[in-house]
Amino acid sequence: MSKLPIGIFDSGVGGTSIWKEIHSLLPNENTIYLADSANAPYGPKGKEAIIKLSIKNTEYLLSKDCKLIVVACNTATTNAIDFLRKTYSVPFIGIEPAIKPAALQTKTNAIGILATKGTLSSALFSKTSGLFANNINVIEQVGEGIVQLIESGKLHSDEMIVLLKLYLKPMLDANIDYLVLGCTHYPYLMPLLIDLLPSNVKIIDSGEAVARQTKAILGQYDLLNTETVHSKNELFTNGNPVVMQSLLDGKFNVDYLDF
Numbered sequence: 001m002s003k004l005p006i007g008i009f010d011s012g013v014g015g016t017s018i019w020k021e022i023h024s025l026l027p028n029e030n031t032i033y034l035a036d037s038a039n040a041p042y043g044p045k046g047k048e049a050i051i052k053l054s055i056k057n058t059e060y061l062l063s064k065d066c067k068l069i070v071v072a073c074n075t076a077t078t079n080a081i082d083f084l085r086k087t088y089s090v091p092f093i094g095i096e097p098a099i100k101p102a103a104l105q106t107k108t109n110a111i112g113i114l115a116t117k118g119t120l121s122s123a124l125f126s127k128t129s130g131l132f133a134n135n136i137n138v139i140e141q142v143g144e145g146i147v148q149l150i151e152s153g154k155l156h157s158d159e160m161i162v163l164l165k166l167y168l169k170p171m172l173d174a175n176i177d178y179l180v181l182g183c184t185h186y187p188y189l190m191p192l193l194i195d196l197l198p199s200n201v202k203i204i205d206s207g208e209a210v211a212r213q214t215k216a217i218l219g220q221y222d223l224l225n226t227e228t229v230h231s232k233n234e235l236f237t238n239g240n241p242v243v244m245q246s247l248l249d250g251k252f253n254v255d256y257l258d259f
């Protein structure tokens with residue numbers, strides 16, 4: 001059982017930011033990654049549609065005998081993980097915007113959250129925000145168009161800089177000192193964000209925490225792969241493999257798969 005793969009899915013290539021953290025913390029683990037780029041972005045879709053797509057991705061991963069599934073997408077986690085956990089017996093790990101550490105550490109009492117419409121309008125996000133950031137000025141910003149640019153290979157483009165400047169402006173006007181990245185595509189923006197933000201603004205991304213949680217849950221279920229032979233990592237997209245390959249620095253093979 002422990003040799004079975006970890007399944008990971010996202011609406012597209014962004015979840016590879018999580019896959020990298022998992023692969024680096026748990027190099028013995030076999031993995032299957034699904035980028036549902038043909039259906040990206042999930043952000044503007046409604047809850048029902050996001051649940052339907054999450055079911056499709058989960059069922060493919062379960063057909064490959066995955067022992068645990070990582071929903072490497074804030075939008076799918078905040079809209080569909082409750083349904084997935086109720087429906088399937090395999091353990092699920094999700095990701096949601098890390099409001100808590102930002103809210104606990106802010107000195108200016110203002111934090112920014114950049115995420116998709118689907119995440120910011122979810123009940124799970126309101127609940128977490130209400131719990132931890134009640135007395136804090138939370139500047140929520142939908143990152144409209146960012147996922148599409150990354151999916152089409154335009155991560156480093158003038159269009160991206162224009163969008164980021166526009167989205168960061170209200171946050172900077174409110175004097176934020178923490179920016180929470182609420183979408184797994186956004187860690188790829190890190191060099192651009194560092195350039196555009198003043199040095200006192202810290203950027204929070206929860207990729208590493210997801211990898212640690214994956215390890216903890218595998219340990220709890222006695223599912224950690226202790227074999228030291230080379231792990232098998234299968235990375236699939238139903239979009240353009242070249243875009244995903246470039247985000248992985250050409251170090252891993254990416255195959256087209258119609259799933």
Ligand code: DGL
Pocket residue numbers: 010011012014015040041042043044072073074075076116119147182183184185
């Ligand atoms: N990576 C997804 C997330 O974390 C992007 C969502 C989308 O496709 O809009 O939310």
